[in-house]
Amino acid sequence: MDTPSRAVAETPARTSPRSGVTGWYRRFTRTERILHALLMLTFVGCALSGLPLLEADRPWAPVLARMLGGFQTAGLIHRVCAAVMIGVFVTHVGTLTMRGLRKRSVLALVWGPESMVPQPQDVVDIYHNFKWFLGRGPRPVFDRWTYWEKFDYWAVFWGMFIIGGSGLLLWFPFFFGKLLPGWMFNIASLVHGEEALLAVGFIFTIHFFNGHLRPEKFPMDTAVFTGRMPAEELVHERARLYDRLQATRTLAREEAPAPTLESRAFGWVVGGTALALGVVTILLILYSAISS
Amino acid sequence: MALRRGTATARLTHVNAIFEASLHSWPNPRRDISVKGSAMLRSSFLRIATVLLLSAASTCWAKPAPVASPATSPNDTCLACHGASDAKDSAGKSIAVSADAFAQSIHAQSGIACTSCHADVSVDKLPHGEKLKPVACANCHDKQVKEYSATVHGMARRGGNSVAATCTDCHGKHDIRPSKDPASRTNHANLEATCSSCHGNAALVAQAKLPGGNIGSEFHDSIHGRALAGAAQSAAPTCTNCHGTHNILPVGEEASRVNRAHVPETCGTCHGAVLAKFNSGQHGKMRQAGNTAAPVCTDCHSAHEIQRHESPKFQTAVIGQCGGCHADYLTTYRDTFHGQVTALGYSQVATCASCHGAHEILPASNPASTVSAENRVKTCQTCHANASAKFVSWDPHASREDKTRNPIYFYAAKFMEWLLIGVFAFFGLHTLFWFARLVIDKVRR
Numbered sequence: 001m002d003t004p005s006r007a008v009a010e011t012p013a014r015t016s017p018r019s020g021v022t023g024w025y026r027r028f029t030r031t032e033r034i035l036h037a038l039l040m041l042t043f044v045g046c047a048l049s050g051l052p053l054l055e056a057d058r059p060w061a062p063v064l065a066r067m068l069g070g071f072q073t074a075g076l077i078h079r080v081c082a083a084v085m086i087g088v089f090v091t092h093v094g095t096l097t098m099r100g101l102r103k104r105s106v107l108a109l110v111w112g113p114e115s116m117v118p119q120p121q122d123v124v125d126i127y128h129n130f131k132w133f134l135g136r137g138p139r140p141v142f143d144r145w146t147y148w149e150k151f152d153y154w155a156v157f158w159g160m161f162i163i164g165g166s167g168l169l170l171w172f173p174f175f176f177g178k179l180l181p182g183w184m185f186n187i188a189s190l191v192h193g194e195e196a197l198l199a200v201g202f203i204f205t206i207h208f209f210n211g212h213l214r215p216e217k218f219p220m221d222t223a224v225f226t227g228r229m230p231a232e233e234l235v236h237e238r239a240r241l242y243d244r245l246q247a248t249r250t251l252a253r254e255e256a257p258a259p260t261l262e263s264r265a266f267g268w269v270v271g272g273t274a275l276a277l278g279v280v281t282i283l284l285i286l287y288s289a290i291s292s
Numbered sequence: 293m294a295l296r297r298g299t300a301t302a303r304l305t306h307v308n309a310i311f312e313a314s315l316h317s318w319p320n321p322r323r324d325i326s327v328k329g330s331a332m333l334r335s336s337f338l339r340i341a342t343v344l345l346l347s348a349a350s351t352c353w354a355k356p357a358p359v360a361s362p363a364t365s366p367n368d369t370c371l372a373c374h375g376a377s378d379a380k381d382s383a384g385k386s387i388a389v390s391a392d393a394f395a396q397s398i399h400a401q402s403g404i405a406c407t408s409c410h411a412d413v414s415v416d417k418l419p420h421g422e423k424l425k426p427v428a429c430a431n432c433h434d435k436q437v438k439e440y441s442a443t444v445h446g447m448a449r450r451g452g453n454s455v456a457a458t459c460t461d462c463h464g465k466h467d468i469r470p471s472k473d474p475a476s477r478t479n480h481a482n483l484e485a486t487c488s489s490c491h492g493n494a495a496l497v498a499q500a501k502l503p504g505g506n507i508g509s510e511f512h513d514s515i516h517g518r519a520l521a522g523a524a525q526s527a528a529p530t531c532t533n534c535h536g537t538h539n540i541l542p543v544g545e546e547a548s549r550v551n552r553a554h555v556p557e558t559c560g561t562c563h564g565a566v567l568a569k570f571n572s573g574q575h576g577k578m579r580q581a582g583n584t585a586a587p588v589c590t591d592c593h594s595a596h597e598i599q600r601h602e603s604p605k606f607q608t609a610v611i612g613q614c615g616g617c618h619a620d621y622l623t624t625y626r627d628t629f630h631g632q633v634t635a636l637g638y639s640q641v642a643t644c645a646s647c648h649g650a651h652e653i654l655p656a657s658n659p660a661s662t663v664s665a666e667n668r669v670k671t672c673q674t675c676h677a678n679a680s681a682k683f684v685s686w687d688p689h690a691s692r693e694d695k696t697r698n699p700i701y702f703y704a705a706k707f708m709e710w711l712l713i714g715v716f717a718f719f720g721l722h723t724l725f726w727f728a729r730l731v732i733d734k735v736r737r
Contacts, residue, residue, distance in 0.1 A: 056635035057626065065636045072640075133725035135732070148722070170629070174678040182685030187704050189629060190692070194708035198715060206719040215730045 021235050021242075024228040026256045031095055033227050037270065038088045039156070044277050045081035047200045049074040051281065054193050058288045082167055089160045113143040113244060116154070122147040141239035148210050152203075159199045166192040201285065204278035212275060220275060225267030226259030366415045367394075370406045373419075381422060393467035396475075429459045439538035447542075455490070455500045462486055478537075483530040484511065484520055503543070510596040534558050550595070555588040569651040576651075587617070601650070604639040614644045624689040647671055647688065 028036070052065040052074060068074040100106045110117045125147050131137035145153075166188035169176045173185060212220040223229045234242050245251040373379060374389040381387050394400050399409075407413050409427045413420045430437035440446045440459070448456035462478055469476035477486045490496055492508015511517045511531070519528035534550055541548035549558045556579070560567030570576040570589075578586035592613045593599075599606035611634055615622025621644075625631040630642040647663055654661035662671045672679035690698045692705035 052636060053629070053632040056632040062636045065638075071633050071636055071638050130722075130725065133722075133729045135729070148719075151719075173683065174676075174680075177678075177680055177683035180682070182682060183687060183690070183698070183700060185686045186690040186698065186701050189627075190690075190701060190704055191708055194705075194712065198708075198712050201712075202715060202719070206723055209723045209727070214726065215734065 021231045023231050024256050024258050025231060025234045025254045026227065027223045027229040028227045030227065031091075033225060035088050035092055036224050038084060040274050041270075042081040042085040042088065043199075043203065044274050044281075046078055046085065047196070047204075047281055048277065049078040049081065050196055051200070051284065054196060055284070055288050058284075058291070060284055060287070064284075079171060082164070082171075086160075086164055089156075089164070113145075113240070116145060116150055118147070118150055118154075122150065142237060143240040143244065144238065148206075152207050152210070155199070155202060159195060162191055162195045163199065166195075197285070200281060204282045208275060208278060212271075220267070220271050222259070222264055222267035222271065225271055226263040228256050228259045365405075367400070367406050369415050369418070370413075389466045397464075397466060397468050398470050399466075399468060433459075436538050443538065443540045444542045445540060453500070455496065457490060461490070480530055481520070481525055483532055484508070484517065487531045488512075504596065507596050514594075514596055514598045515600050516598060529562060533561075552584065552588055555590050559589045566651050573649070573652040574654055585617075587613075591616075604637065607639040607643050607645075608634045608637055610645070611643050620691070621689050624691050627690070627692070628688060630688070642675060642688075646675070 048064070049068055052061040052068070053071070055061050065071050065074055068077060096109065100109050103109075109115060111119070113119070113121075121143075125140055125142060128137060128140040129147075132139045169180070169185060169188040170192065176184070211217065211224070223233075229238075242251070245254055371389065371391050371394075374387055375391045377388050377390070379386065379388045407415065409429075409431075410424055411428075411431075412425045437459070441450070445457045449458060464477050469479075471478040471480075473479060474481060476482065488508030488511075490500075491502055491504070492506060492512070494506055494509075496502065497506050512521075516529050519525070520530055522528070536549055539549075541551075543550050545551060546553050548554070556567055556570060556576070571580070575587050579588070592610055601607070611622065611625070611631075615625075622631075625644070626635060633641045634643055649662050654664075656663045656665075658664060659666050661667065668684045669679055669681055672684045676683065687698060687701075690701045692698075692702060695702045
């Protein structure tokens with residue numbers, strides 16, 4: 001039953017815990033960690049500098065705008081963060097392209113358990129996870145990427161196109177004004193704000209909970225800063241990955257030295273700051289929603 | 293001769309006795325005077341005594357009335373007691389009259405006697421009774437008092453309001469000076485302070501519920517109040533320029549100069565060019581057509597807190613005034629970058645007036661309007677120098693509710709709404725269930 005080529009419909013629940021596996025395993029590459037850190041910082045920067053405009057009629061909005069140095073300085077911060085974020089996105093797409101070229105196969109990138117592209121297995125995982133939530137089944141285990149991680153990932157892709165595209169339109173209205181009808185700018189400012197609410201609301205609540213704040217990981221999972229996950233996580237949560245690596249005898253290749261103190265400290269300080277800012281932002285949005 | 297001298301001496305003794313008696317029958321204040329202002333009393337007493345003695349010694353045997361001499365006047369007789377700065381009546385209330393201030397007053401200068409106003413006092417019968425009748429200014433100023441009685445102040449007085457201003461509240465009492473005199477309470481430069489003694493007195497405003505609240509402090513910081521404190525004082529309007537003097541009427545009365553029906557003309561007495569512009573604009577035309585809801589100057593500028601139109605505070609606040617009538621347009625404006633930045637209190641981006649104009653606002657259907665199809669590019673170019681016809685086809689009042697005006701915008705908004713609802717509903721439940729499961733498992737274990 002426990003083979004890597006397990007059929008899609010079968011429940012990947014583990015009944016016996018593995019023992020004897022210790023140490024740390026690779027989770028993210030150095031490039032991915034740097035990109036995540038930059039994405040995180042620019043995201044918080046864009047959120048804090050953009051929210052005063054989006055929620056301009058709230059009492060805290062002028063205060064925050066003044067703290068950032070006025071709306072013009074806030075706009076500058078917003079554009080600098082946006083430019084860096086676009087850079088992060090382009091770099092990521094670039095590394096994916098390189099990876100695809102190196103392996104001479106786009107297929108591995110878009111299909112199979114290593115791919116970020118949603119698989120039929122993800123639908124099954126959602127079903128089993130909800131069954132477990134409701135106490136109707138065992139807790140499912142996952143491969144390298146869970147369905148909620150894939151959702152977060154594609155949400156950024158979607159957001160980059162929607163927010164990034166509309167943002168560029170609003171940034172360079174005269175250039176785009178020559179090409180596009182005026183109503184496109186109405187749509188651009190609408191979706192820029194709405195998608196921003198979606199992204200900020202999602203990242204600072206759902207993503208924070210899934211990745212960091214849920215009781216098993218509380219207060220945060222430093223994997224994305226250190227690039228390592230403990231063997232325990234691989235064996236218990238990502239047991240399908242563990243089985244697959246063992247079956248292909250590539251488990252040893254995934255082993256990694258324990259995270260350095262510096263990388264963990266970086267995770268705690270920078271990640272913790274982002275978490276705190278995110279929670280503050282959510283409180284401001286909730287305050288807005290309640291007081292309106 | 294001996295008899296005469298004796299009689300004269302007896303007479304003087306008699307007068308002395310009267311005065312001594314009066315010191316007791318006219319109790320506290322006099323006694324105070326006798327102690328504190330004894331020097332003055334002594335000199336007054338000697339003067340009266342001398343006059344009496346002289347009159348007695350010459351002809352007037354039976355009548356001890358003081359006779360005007362070149363050196364004295366009936367007013368001096370009054371000031372003999374009232375001239376003391378600490379003169380008080382039996383209740384301890386000051387009855388002092390400043391001789392200097394009175395001497396400078398228009399009444400003294402015109403040779404009016406104290407008893408002309410205080411007609412129930414006679415210098416023949418001193419000391420006079422303690423309770424005097426109120427002075428009737430109307431005896432001389434008949435026309436002004438008649439006018440006053442029809443004003444908001446006069447009507448309030450008649451209605452039993454004991455704090456509403458009467459003649460003396462604005463003009464003073466013994467120190468009344470002509471309005472042209474820079475020291476007059478009713479001089480142009482001093483009227484703000486005079487009116488503010490009630491309308492800028494926070495305690496009185498609250499106690500008497502004066503209409504308009506603390507107008508004094510509002511006016512003082514207004515563009516008019518500041519101008520009054522500056523070099524252009526004589527040209528700057530003070531309270532009476534808008535409200536009138538002996539004809540101040542309640543704002544609700546149509547005859548009032550500050551009633552909605554007359555506000556533009558009242559302001560227009562100084563701002564004639566603006567009035568002409570206003571009259572040719574949509575708001576002015578509505579008003580001429582008899583629409584009483586049409587805005588007048590004070591609706592946008594306020595009455596007493598008028599600010600410079602360049603001030604960010606005014607420019608961002610007046611948007612709310614436009615929105616008071618044009619609520620839908622305010623909502624859609626707030627959805628734009630312009631509306632968001634001004635909501636934060638910054639005025640560097642377009643406000644209503646930037647595109648629509650201020651006094652000369654015309655509907656977009658009018659080709660002369662700043663927002664007409666013909667003028668739109670030019671209007672946008674005042675800020676966006678590169679604005680093109682395509683650029684200005686952006687809708688500054690796109691409504692996410694209005695399917696006919698902006699169908700694509702409408703559906704885009706609907707799509708985004710449902711996207712947000714969908715994502716947060718699914719992952720909200722996902723997170724909630726997950727959290728609940730982890731807690732339940734932990735509790736069971």
